Amino acid sequence: MTDADVVVVGAGMGGMAAAVTAAERGLRVVLLEKGAKVGGAAAYSGGQVWVGNNHVAARDGIADSAADTLAYVTAAASRDASSLDRRLAEQWIAAAATAARWFEDIGVITWEVIPGYPDYYYPDLPGSRAAGRYLTGAPFDGRRLGADRERLLVSPHFPVGIQYGEMFAWGGMSSRTEWDWDLVAQRRADDVLTFGTGVAAAFFRGVLDRGVDVRTGHEVIGLVVRDGAVTGVRVRGPEGETTISGQVVLCTGAHDWSAELSAKFTGIPDDDGGSVAPNTVTGDAIALVEPVGATPAALPAWAAPVLPGYRLAEPAFDGDTGYRACFEHCLPHTFLVNARGERFCDDAFHPRIVAAALGDEQGGNLPFFMIWDSRHHRKYGLGATPPGGEYPAGLVASAPTLRELAVQLGIPGDALETTAARFNEHAVAGEDPQFGRGTNLSVRLFRGDGRHAANPNVGPVDEPPFFGMRMRLLNTGIAAAGVRTGEHGRVLDGAGAPIPGLFAAGECATRAAAGVGYNSGYSLSRAMAFGFLAASAIADAR
Numbered sequence: 098m099t100d101a102d103v104v105v106v107g108a109g110m111g112g113m114a115a116a117v118t119a120a121e122r123g124l125r126v127v128l129l130e131k132g133a134k135v136g137g138a139a140a141y142s143g144g145q146v147w148v149g150n151n152h153v154a155a156r157d158g159i160a161d162s163a164a165d166t167l168a169y170v171t172a173a174a175s176r177d178a179s180s181l182d183r184r185l186a187e188q189w190i191a192a193a194a195t196a197a198r199w200f201e202d203i204g205v206i207t208w209e210v211i212p213g214y215p216d217y218y219y220p221d222l223p224g225s226r227a228a229g230r231y232l233t234g235a236p237f238d239g240r241r242l243g244a245d246r247e248r249l250l251v252s253p254h255f256p257v258g259i260q261y262g263e264m265f266a267w268g269g270m271s272s273r274t275e276w277d278w279d280l281v282a283q284r285r286a287d288d289v290l291t292f293g294t295g296v297a298a299a300f301f302r303g304v305l306d307r308g309v310d311v312r313t314g315h316e317v318i319g320l321v322v323r324d325g326a327v328t329g330v331r332v333r334g335p336e337g338e339t340t341i342s343g344q345v346v347l348c349t350g351a352h353d354w355s356a357e358l359s360a361k362f363t364g365i366p367d368d369d370g371g372s373v374a375p376n377t378v379t380g381d382a383i384a385l386v387e388p389v390g391a392t393p394a395a396l397p398a399w400a401a402p403v404l405p406g407y408r409l410a411e412p413a414f415d416g417d418t419g420y421r422a423c424f425e426h427c428l429p430h431t432f433l434v435n436a437r438g439e440r441f442c443d444d445a446f447h448p449r450i451v452a453a454a455l456g457d458e459q460g461g462n463l464p465f466f467m468i469w470d471s472r473h474h475r476k477y478g479l480g481a482t483p484p485g486g487e488y489p490a491g492l493v494a495s496a497p498t499l500r501e502l503a504v505q506l507g508i509p510g511d512a513l514e515t516t517a518a519r520f521n522e523h524a525v526a527g528e529d530p531q532f533g534r535g536t537n538l539s540v541r542l543f544r545g546d547g548r549h550a551a552n553p554n555v556g557p558v559d560e561p562p563f564f565g566m567r568m569r570l571l572n573t574g575i576a577a578a579g580v581r582t583g584e585h586g587r588v589l590d591g592a593g594a595p596i597p598g599l600f601a602a603g604e605c606a607t608r609a610a611a612g613v614g615y616n617s618g619y620s621l622s623r624a625m626a627f628g629f630l631a632a633s634a635i636a637d638a639r
């Protein structure tokens with residue numbers, strides 16, 4: 098048996114924030130990670146950490162306040178106001194700003210504001226900002242990890258090495274023809290780590306520098322309980338089953354890869370779902386806390402921050418699950434339709450797609466399909482397929498007419514033609530009076546073609562041949578359900594009382610601090626803030 102002051106379970110964003118904090122405060126920390134590498138979904142992520150009223154924006158002369166941040170978070174959750182716990186929201190907002198500054202002060206990470214990137218609902222919601230709330234790490238030199246570099250996950254979903262400012266200047270996430278590929282290659286050769294991989298690398302370095310005992314390949318399979326208090330964990334590793342004593346901070350992430358939990362909490366059928374997170378993210382905390390009387394709390398399925406995507410018929414690299422998030426549906430010369438061949442929402446803005454596809458509007462729109470034309474193919478490509486390239490086998494249908502394409506996709510051809518005609522009539526002028534595609538500022542900037550005149554997200558679908566594929570709603574390491582927690586991430590029992598010795602942070606904990614509202618960057622921010630709070634509470638009590 099090993100003795101520690103704190104046992105942190107899961108080495109993603111929440112776990113590494115908790116481990117750094119506890120170790121910096123002088124506690125003995127063991128960090129257990131069931132995967133072969135550290136980083137979790139955080140290392141796969143875009144590395145956007147949404148922090149209102151943060152010191153980096155203030156340094157750059159951008160004005161903000163905790164009150165405006167709370168107003169925005171509250172308004173974003175207003176469709177189900179009861180889903181938001183105001184006390185937890187206030188604690189998250191304050192702690193995220195404090196933790197961001199503290200982690201920089203103690204040398205863990207250097208933050209940068211993602212330039213010119215607005216809140217999802219700017220300017221529509223009160224308290225929203227045109228820029229300043231998205232932090233990400235300054236480029237991290239992977240060589241600083243030495244031999245431990247091997248133990249860090251690297252994102253297959255983002256062009257690790259380049260920075261947001263560069264990507265925006267080159268036309269956005271989807272304008273890959275315009276990118277400076279020589280520079281990208283140089284950054285890769287120099288092992289420059291950016292996006293979520295860069296943030297995870299910085300925290301991993303911080304963990305190692307503070308002498309945390311990091312054990313990869315170690316899965317926590319149970320809690321040790323004495324007299325109603327959690328006093329440690331049971332862990333399975335290469336040496337067999339052992340026990341480690343200490344107060345426990347669960348940071349096991351979301352439930353993406355548990356078919357049972359995903360079916361229960363998001364209701365997305367297998368054929369329409371999947372995940373772009375690492376496959377070790379399996380919702381373990383929910384079962385781990387059951388014996389101590391804690392229960393999960395869930396948000397409605399329509400609030401799940403899943404992403405439109407698809408699955409390759411063949412994996413592209415060793416360990417590849419084939420799931421890919423799709424950004425190309427946001428570009429000109431494409432739209433989405435349901436099985437009736439009809440558009441059903443602002444199909445460039447993913448929260449609207451998710452809400453509409455999961456039945457919030459018009460009685461449900463699963464399955465749904467992306468339809469595009471030869472201009473889209475020529476200009477943008479799809480995922481790793483370069484513009485004009487051949488799409489992966491078995492993924493994309495193609496035909497000289499929309500009617501023939503519809504037959505291949507199993508949707509009515511006359512309806513698809515009518516839909517295209519209606520869309521094209523206004524798309525020439527970059528408009529979509531039906532659903533307002535191309536009006537959301539964040540989508541225009543981050544997911545459009547900045548060089549496409551009239552509208553970065555809207556262009557007609559009228560040049561043959563036509564293409565189509567069935568889409569999925571992919572989980573992104575952000576959970577619909579998590580363990581019920583209170584202030585400082587204390588896990589609560591069925592009666593709402595804190596269970597001594599047990600904390601949870603990140604996506605394994607309920608999203609009550611943000612409720613049904615979602616803005617990119619909330620997840621990493623909450624994980625960082627509550628990891629920091631949980632470890633601070635343990636340190637303060639000693």
Ligand SMILES: Cc1cc2nc3c(=O)[nH]c(=O)nc-3n(C[C@H](O)[C@H](O)[C@H](O)COP(=O)(O)OP(=O)(O)OC[C@H]3O[C@@H](n4cnc5c(N)ncnc54)[C@H](O)[C@@H]3O)c2cc1C
Pocket residue numbers: 106107108109110111112129130131132135136137138139140141142143144145146147254293315316317318348349350351373374375377378379380381422572573574575576602603604605617618619620621622624
């Ligand atoms: C492609 C992609 C892009 C994203 N972009 C963003 C973004 O820009 N901004 C944002 O805020 N969010 C983003 N997210 C979501 C974000 O990455 C996650 O919500 C966040 O990482 C959650 O942090 P966490 O600490 O709770 O869990 P994770 O970072 O997922 O870490 C959980 C860790 O726990 C480990 N674990 C699980 N069970 C056990 C066990 N029993 N024993 C030991 N270890 C265990 C897992 O292996 C994993 O390493 C993105 C996600 C993806 C996949």
